[in-house]
Amino acid sequence: MSRIMTVWLPRWPVQRRLLERPELRRRPVFVCRRERRGVMTVVAWAWATPPRREGASAPPSGRASLSRTSLSGIQPGMSLAEAMAALALSHGSRACHIAEVDQDDPAADMAALESLARSCRRFAPIVAIEKPPQHEHGGPECLQIDVTGTSCFFGGEGALVRTVVWTLAARGIHARAAIADTPAAAWAAAHHTDSLHATLTATVSQPRQHHGGLQKRHYRWAVVPPETHRQALADVPATALRLDTIVAAQLRDVGIETIGGIFRLPRKSLASRFAPQLSQRLAEFTGERPEPLVVPCSVELPTASQAFDFPLLLRDTTQDDLVAVIERLLQECVAPLAAQGKGVMSLQVRLERSQSAEPREACAPAVIDIGVFQPSCSAKHLVELVKLRLARMRLPREIEGIAVEVVSVGVAECRQRTLFGEAAEASASQVGMLMDRLSGRLGRGAVFEPRPVADAQPEHAWAAVPPAARGSSSRSRTTPAIKRSQQDRACENSPAARMTASVAAPQRRPIWLLPRPVRLETVSVVGSAMDQADGSSGPPVWFCIGAQRHEVVKAHGPERIETAWWRGPTVRRDYYVVETSTGSRYWIFRQRRGEWFLHGMFS
Amino acid sequence: MVTQVCNPVWDGVGSVGGLLLRQAVEWRQAQAEGQGWETVATGFPALDRLLPAGGVRRGSLIEWLADGGAPVGDGCGAVTLACAVACRLAISAAQALASQAATIVVVDRGQRFYPPAMIPWLDAQTDVAATRGRRPQLVVARPSRDDDEIWAIDQALRCPGVAAVLAWPERVHSTAMRRWQLASRASGAVGLLVRGLAGRQQAGAPTWADARVAVAPVAEGDSVSDFAVRRLRIARVGGPWSGNEMRNEMLSDMRNEMLSDMRNEMLGDMRNEMLGEMRNEMLGERSTELRLDLTNGRESTRRHRLSGGAGTPSMAGRFQDDRFPVEGAACRAS
Numbered sequence: 001m002s003r004i005m006t007v008w009l010p011r012w013p014v015q016r017r018l019l020e021r022p023e024l025r026r027r028p029v030f031v032c033r034r035e036r037r038g039v040m041t042v043v044a045w046a047w048a049t050p051p052r053r054e055g056a057s058a059p060p061s062g063r064a065s066l067s068r069t070s071l072s073g074i075q076p077g078m079s080l081a082e083a084m085a086a087l088a089l090s091h092g093s094r095a096c097h098i099a100e101v102d103q104d105d106p107a108a109d110m111a112a113l114e115s116l117a118r119s120c121r122r123f124a125p126i127v128a129i130e131k132p133p134q135h136e137h138g139g140p141e142c143l144q145i146d147v148t149g150t151s152c153f154f155g156g157e158g159a160l161v162r163t164v165v166w167t168l169a170a171r172g173i174h175a176r177a178a179i180a181d182t183p184a185a186a187w188a189a190a191h192h193t194d195s196l197h198a199t200l201t202a203t204v205s206q207p208r209q210h211h212g213g214l215q216k217r218h219y220r221w222a223v224v225p226p227e228t229h230r231q232a233l234a235d236v237p238a239t240a241l242r243l244d245t246i247v248a249a250q251l252r253d254v255g256i257e258t259i260g261g262i263f264r265l266p267r268k269s270l271a272s273r274f275a276p277q278l279s280q281r282l283a284e285f286t287g288e289r290p291e292p293l294v295v296p297c298s299v300e301l302p303t304a305s306q307a308f309d310f311p312l313l314l315r316d317t318t319q320d321d322l323v324a325v326i327e328r329l330l331q332e333c334v335a336p337l338a339a340q341g342k343g344v345m346s347l348q349v350r351l352e353r354s355q356s357a358e359p360r361e362a363c364a365p366a367v368i369d370i371g372v373f374q375p376s377c378s379a380k381h382l383v384e385l386v387k388l389r390l391a392r393m394r395l396p397r398e399i400e401g402i403a404v405e406v407v408s409v410g411v412a413e414c415r416q417r418t419l420f421g422e423a424a425e426a427s428a429s430q431v432g433m434l435m436d437r438l439s440g441r442l443g444r445g446a447v448f449e450p451r452p453v454a455d456a457q458p459e460h461a462w463a464a465v466p467p468a469a470r471g472s473s474s475r476s477r478t479t480p481a482i483k484r485s486q487q488d489r490a491c492e493n494s495p496a497a498r499m500t501a502s503v504a505a506p507q508r509r510p511i512w513l514l515p516r517p518v519r520l521e522t523v524s525v526v527g528s529a530m531d532q533a534d535g536s537s538g539p540p541v542w543f544c545i546g547a548q549r550h551e552v553v554k555a556h557g558p559e560r561i562e563t564a565w566w567r568g569p570t571v572r573r574d575y576y577v578v579e580t581s582t583g584s585r586y587w588i589f590r591q592r593r594g595e596w597f598l599h600g601m602f603s
Numbered sequence: 604m605v606t607q608v609c610n611p612v613w614d615g616v617g618s619v620g621g622l623l624l625r626q627a628v629e630w631r632q633a634q635a636e637g638q639g640w641e642t643v644a645t646g647f648p649a650l651d652r653l654l655p656a657g658g659v660r661r662g663s664l665i666e667w668l669a670d671g672g673a674p675v676g677d678g679c680g681a682v683t684l685a686c687a688v689a690c691r692l693a694i695s696a697a698q699a700l701a702s703q704a705a706t707i708v709v710v711d712r713g714q715r716f717y718p719p720a721m722i723p724w725l726d727a728q729t730d731v732a733a734t735r736g737r738r739p740q741l742v743v744a745r746p747s748r749d750d751d752e753i754w755a756i757d758q759a760l761r762c763p764g765v766a767a768v769l770a771w772p773e774r775v776h777s778t779a780m781r782r783w784q785l786a787s788r789a790s791g792a793v794g795l796l797v798r799g800l801a802g803r804q805q806a807g808a809p810t811w812a813d814a815r816v817a818v819a820p821v822a823e824g825d826s827v828s829d830f831a832v833r834r835l836r837i838a839r840v841g842g843p844w845s846g847n848e849m850r851n852e853m854l855s856d857m858r859n860e861m862l863s864d865m866r867n868e869m870l871g872d873m874r875n876e877m878l879g880e881m882r883n884e885m886l887g888e889r890s891t892e893l894r895l896d897l898t899n900g901r902e903s904t905r906r907h908r909l910s911g912g913a914g915t916p917s918m919a920g921r922f923q924d925d926r927f928p929v930e931g932a933a934c935r936a937s
């Protein structure tokens with residue numbers, strides 16, 4: 001049986017704002033959503049530290065007030081005007097004046113929850129966020145952690161659940177947590193830890209009962225022992241099954257308030273009497289129907305930007321100042337990726353121009369595109385690449401702001417370091433960094449890895465491939481073209497492949513090939529009359545490169561290379577390897593019309 | 604020395620602590636010396652005998668002076684030999700430690716390097732079992748400016764995962780050369796620099812390179828072969844930079860200027876004659892001959908055929924010998 005811990009963060013939208021702006025703790029905070037016709041609806045609200053008032057049922061501590069849903073009768077889904085009226089009724093009109101009203105921002109709430117979920121991976125590897133409840137106000141507020149088999153590392157489930165709550169409390173987050181067999185049961189338990197703790201201590205741990213003074217305390221955690229969640233949670237309200245309001249109202253109409261009450265009904269008739277959601281939730285609660293945990297995988301790529309109060313004048317700014325800002329932004333971008341075990345593959349740095357300074361130019365920002373061959377999560381390395389590019393580009397005269405945007409990411413390779421010196425494995429990543437630096441300065445197309453291609457025309461007998469990261473998995477990443485060439489190599493010895501092999505024999509190919517063939521002006525050919533029929537003749541007796549005359553003493557050829565008509569301009573060349581009287585070797589060819597060209601040197 | 608001093612300490616410390624201490628001291632020693640680099644045999648015994656360490660020591664610079672018959676210096680085989688040595692270095696690096704990246708970086712200034720001539724060598728020499736299925740990586744960088752080229756060579760030599768850097772810089776200041784030397788000392792990469800005519804003028808002058816090898820082709824003359832074997836004459840010219848030679852730098856610079864002036868003045872036969880003399884001087888009694896098999900980049904093991912080479916079975920060989928008798932052609936030309 002699995003064990004799931006649900007961590008409930010009550011009123012998460014408000015809590016997130018309180019974390020970001022602690023000064024709001026003294027004021028009531030309303031998070032509102034603008035509905036149709038301009039009506040503001042309260043999504044969540046809280047007053048972390050309301051003033052103590054005599055006679056009023058003010059909560060003893062601010063933290064606890066967060067979880068009290070019916071403090072002043074304000075419910076999520078109320079209009080803001082109603083909520084303000086209720087607040088004025090309970091705390092006086094001054095409370096309304098100091099109230100902070102903020103727009104709902106589900107995306108930011110979700111992002112903050114995801115980062116919290118990532119930090120909760122210290123407790124267990126699988127940390128999920130509950131599916132946002134449909135037809136409800138507000139987004140998800142719960143984390144679901146699969147703690148099956150991990151509680152022993154924290155000294156038992158009770159210790160684990162306490163550790164989680166305290167760890168979050170140390171960060172200023174109010175949380176309630178519970179462990180049970182199924183996600184649904186854990187959810188129900190986490191939302192009713194107060195009542196549950198009383199029953200659990202009464203039934204399970206007898207010795208604690210005599211602490212009568214503790215009854216008033218608000219318990220923030222509960223552990224439902226394995227296989228007992230049906231009995232232990234029998235007294236929990238039926239709404240804890242995450243039912244829609246309609247289904248909950250139906251149940252209330254027939255007088256069923258608790259989960260135990262539902263279980264007392266015959267299961268077979270449930271589906272026909274109530275909405276299908278009820279039986280579905282019940283099955284999830286008992287574990288008959290598995291409920292998958294959805295681990296968040298953020299597809300959002302990090303960005304960071306810095307806008308200057310006044311435009312930076314280029315003449316007053318050194319490059320180091322710019323680099324310092326860019327480095328900080330890069331660190332901001334890289335840190336969340338590194339936490340996910342990812343690294344930057346490509347990123348963009350934009351230097352925003354000031355519109356007033358350069359009115360004539362289109363105010364497009366100066367853009368630096370950086371790409372690496374190996375995912376990198378080292379801000380230092382990326383800054384180096386940016387520096388290389390910065391030094392060689394024309395910067396705008398006035399810079400209004402700098403933005404760094406990660407364009408693509410890849411899985412970074414992590415290696416354990418050795419205590420002394422660099423490990424041999426580290427040199428592979430060093431080569432990757434070298435490629436990045438070289439292509440950063442020389443241009444991305446100027447650094448490549450040559451791969452042989454089966455093609456008769458010498459210029460096309462190889463292809464420039466961007467150098468791949470030499471990881472341990474480099475072999476599995478071979479492209480089909482490479483596989484094909486490997487096969488070619490493998491069958492080189494078979495008689496069928498001898499023809500292709502001899503065409504690409506390395507001894508017939510020069511180590512230097514001119515980018516385009518150079519025409520040889522003065523060539524003396526002997527015996528050209530011998531074979532005029534097919535237009536071919538022997539190699540030249542001598543030829544000139546510049547002013548230097550080369551006497552040919554030995555030749556090999558012709559090797560005729562002819563391309564098909566669909567390849568564009570037809571190439572028909574008779575190649576000769578010639579050795580001159582000094583021993584130098586050249587690769588020359590004769591075209592169909594009898595012109596001679598120098599194409600390569602066996603340098 | 605440090606080892607002996609520390610020995611009693613190690614005995615006293617527990618096994619793990621002693622191991623770490625030993626590792627730390629060894630690492631410090633290696634760092635301090637920078638000489639802990641192994642020497643790799645090039646596979647050409649003639650070349651190994653020329654080199655000061657009896658092979659190519661990792662972390663060194665080797666200059667190859669292309670000594671072709673033509674003033675252009677092309678087609679003489681120096682680049683080919685340097686490529687063969689680079690292959691050997693990368694493969695031995697891959698075999699030494701299978702996880703270590705053995706990369707050859709070719710800094711190709713004139714966009715002339717033609718990889719299909721070299722890739723088959725890597726494939727032919729790589730012993731799949733010894734390198735555990737890893738092929739040395741070949742990376743080409745094509746700088747378009749002189750300062751980019753110097754920078755690229757420097758960066759490549761600085762990288763610990765690089766086995767060899769192959770480049771043909773035209774003009775190199777001795778400051779850049781010294782930077783390269785220090786970079787390769789630190790990382791263990793071997794710089795193989797092929798220099799053309801400008802470098803040849805400096806033959807005999809001090810250099811920062813650990814060895815300076817002149818390469819000249821051997822004209823096979825009458826003998827007919829299928830061009831699969833390249834015979835090269837190599838000699839060690841100049842030498843490593845010593846303290847006394849520092850002051851000679853200025854003198855040699857002056858001499859080079861004079862030489863280039865002289866060369867510009869001379870024309871035609873006169874120039875050839877002088878270059879021939881220079882070559883003879885360089886490749887005097889010290890020169891040796893090596894035979895490079897162009898099919899796999901190793902020392903040729905074939906017997907040298909003096910005549911009657913059987914043509915290759917391909918179409919290419921069909922016209923070879925009967926249609927073009929060398930002696931006859933020479934007669935007709937004259």
